[in-house]
Amino acid sequence: MSTLFLVLLITHVILGIIGLMASFITSFMLIKMKATKTKLLSYSFLAFFSYLVSWFAGGWYYWKYYGSVVKPIIVKGEYVWAHQVFMETKEHVFLFLPFATLTLAIIILFKYTELKNNSSFKNYVLILSLVITLIALFITISGILVSGGAQ
C-alpha cells in the first residue's frame, strides 16, 4: 500500500471515529439541553467536518485502491458477505451522514432558543441526532467487518 492510501485509510478511520464520538456527545447534550449554544455547535460542526473529511478520504481510497486490490481478495475468500452485505450498505448509507449532520448543526445554530424552550421540538431533534449516531456506529462496525473479511 502506498503512503497516500495509508494516509487516506488512517484519516478515514480516525476522523470517522471522532465524528461518531462528536455525534454521541451532541446527543448526550441534547437530552438535558444544559450545554451552551457554543458547546453544542462545536460538537455538531466537529461531527460534520469529521464525516466530510472521512467521506472524501474513504471515497478516494475506495475508488482508487479498495475496488482493485481489497475487494477481489474478499470476494475470493470465505467472507464474501463482508463486501456484498456490509460494504454495499456502508457505501450507500454513508452518503447521508454529512448532510444529516449539517442539518442538525444548522438547526442548533438557528433554533437554539426553541430547543431550550420547546421539549417536543427538542425530542424530534434528539431523534435525528440519535439516528445520525446509530448510522455512524453501523458504518464503523461495517468497516471493521469489511477490513477483517480480506483474509
Added chain:
Amino acid sequence: MDIGLLLVLVHLVGTIFGVGGATMIEVHLNQALKDSLVSKDESAILALDYKIVRVGLILAILSGFGFLLNFKLEGEVENLYSPVLWAKLLIVIIIAINTLLLQARKISLYWGASFSFVSWWTAAILGMLTLEDVTVGALVGEGFLPIFSSIIIIYLVAVAIGSVVLHLMRTKVTKKII
C-alpha cells in the same frame, strides 16, 4: 517509539481512568446517598469522577481503533474477527447506551450503576486475559459464536450480581462504615 507500544500505553491509561473513575463514582455515590441528600460539594466530586470516566472512554476508544487499524496495516486482519474483540466492542456500546439512558433518566440507578461499574471491569479483565491469551475456548469449544456468547452470558450474569451487591452496599454496608 513503536506505534504498538504507544497504543498499549494509551489504551492502558484510558482503561485505568475508566475503571478507576467508575469505581470512584460508586464510592462517592454511596457516601453522598447515605444521608439521602447530594450536597453541592458531593455533586462537584461526582462531576469530576464522570469527567475522568469520559476521558478514559475517549482514550480507550481512540487507541482501541488504533489497534484495529494497526491489525489491518500489519496484515493481521484475522484478529478483526476475534470473539473477545467483538465482546469488548459490544460492552463499550452498552457503556455508551447506558450513559445516554442515565442522562435521560430512562434507567434506574440500580441497573445503570451496575451496567457502568461491571462493564468497565469486564472490559478491563477481558483486555488483561487477552494479553495472557486466556479465553473460555477451552471450556466451551473454539469458534466465534461459542466464545462470544459465553463471554456475554458471563457479563450479563455479572451485571445482575453486581446490581444486587452495589444495592446492598448502598443500603446496608455504607451506612455502617462511613
